[in-house]
Amino acid sequence: MRLIFLGILIFVSLGNLKAQKVKIIIDEFYEEKSVPGVAVAIRDLSTTNYYAKGLANMESKVSIDSLTNFRLASVSKQFTAMSVFQLIEQNKLKFDSKAINILSELPAALKDVTIGQLINHSSGIYDYENLIPANRTLPLADIDVLNYVSRVDSLYFAPGSRFRYSNTGYCLLALIVERIAGIPYDEAVNNLIFKPLDLMNASVYPTQDSRIRAYGYHPDSLKYHFADQSITSSTKGDGGVYLCTKEYVKWLNEQNPMFTDQFWIALEKEKVKVKDNIYYSMGWFLKNIGQNKPVMFHSGESTGFHNIVLFEPNSNQSIVVFSNRDDLKINFLFNSLSNELGELNIPNSLFMWLNIVYSLD
Numbered sequence: 001m002r003l004i005f006l007g008i009l010i011f012v013s014l015g016n017l018k019a020q021k022v023k024i025i026i027d028e029f030y031e032e033k034s035v036p037g038v039a040v041a042i043r044d045l046s047t048t049n050y051y052a053k054g055l056a057n058m059e060s061k062v063s064i065d066s067l068t069n070f071r072l073a074s075v076s077k078q079f080t081a082m083s084v085f086q087l088i089e090q091n092k093l094k095f096d097s098k099a100i101n102i103l104s105e106l107p108a109a110l111k112d113v114t115i116g117q118l119i120n121h122s123s124g125i126y127d128y129e130n131l132i133p134a135n136r137t138l139p140l141a142d143i144d145v146l147n148y149v150s151r152v153d154s155l156y157f158a159p160g161s162r163f164r165y166s167n168t169g170y171c172l173l174a175l176i177v178e179r180i181a182g183i184p185y186d187e188a189v190n191n192l193i194f195k196p197l198d199l200m201n202a203s204v205y206p207t208q209d210s211r212i213r214a215y216g217y218h219p220d221s222l223k224y225h226f227a228d229q230s231i232t233s234s235t236k237g238d239g240g241v242y243l244c245t246k247e248y249v250k251w252l253n254e255q256n257p258m259f260t261d262q263f264w265i266a267l268e269k270e271k272v273k274v275k276d277n278i279y280y281s282m283g284w285f286l287k288n289i290g291q292n293k294p295v296m297f298h299s300g301e302s303t304g305f306h307n308i309v310l311f312e313p314n315s316n317q318s319i320v321v322f323s324n325r326d327d328l329k330i331n332f333l334f335n336s337l338s339n340e341l342g343e344l345n346i347p348n349s350l351f352m353w354l355n356i357v358y359s360l361d
Helices: 004-029 074-088 113-121 142-149 165-183 185-194 243-249 261-269 329-340 349-357
Strands: 038-045 047-053 055-057 218-219 224-226 239-244 272-275 278-281 283-287 295-302 305-312 317-321
Touching: 004 038, 004 329, 038 142, 038 243, 047 261, 047 272, 055 074, 074 113, 074 165, 074 185, 074 239, 074 261, 074 272, 113 165, 165 185, 239 243, 239 272, 239 278, 239 305, 305 329, 317 329
Parallel strands: none
Antiparallel strands: 038 047, 038 317, 218 224, 272 278, 278 283, 283 295, 295 305, 305 317
């Protein structure tokens, strides 16, 4: 009995030591409490620790905590992909369904683009950001993206022939979810994902309760400027989810009932090579490291927000970092955290991923 008790004490002491190291690392990069900051969640096997530093709202002086919702930006894409997957599981869609059969507004050049190609960024569809008129001041909705794309009867390349990261594709996927489900995209995501997983505070833009969400800021050498929205912040499928670290960890869990055998099969079957040994599938960058499931990674950046998440499903370990400031400190924080949590076994840590992702044309 004494040996068992001693073992428990050693385990707890090691866990506390690691938690203290994580806090020291966060404090190193985010020194001040009175400015926009960061929320962090670390799952190490069955234990999850939460950390927070800074203000969610500089005007009202509300502090960030584990229940503060952040705009996930491109981390939202995994929810769009899962919404589509749920409709596929309900036999309402297929990965090889042609997008033009659902979005009839699409031009003839896109007649062979499939749902799966939109999900894994191999459609060749034009970047909507390059199609926005210079004099536009109104925020875009997903339907605006469809309208812009419908005027361009060409593609970057033949569908399925290569990878090119595309926010356009995920805006179109949101519209596809709407038309197949017969309800607005935010309601569909709520019914398909948030409610079944009891993610009570999750929402899709516009977020429902400003009291529990972080507002975005842009720092310069003198001050933090309010920078919560841009002209492209209102699109939903490519980046419109708001979620807190507490509920995101509930989602990012190998025990998540939506991570079925069929999901892992689809993740593998639908993946497309990005570069070297990095792939993309179902809203995730993937790296196989010799185990039965890949390490999963995504970052998300928009006006006022920057987020990075990493998930190792074989050991159910994860690192989640949400920030309501759009500087690059989060990259160095994440790199230090992933180096400290060596069990994740990610060679070259974050910068290996970012060098590949950000070097894409």
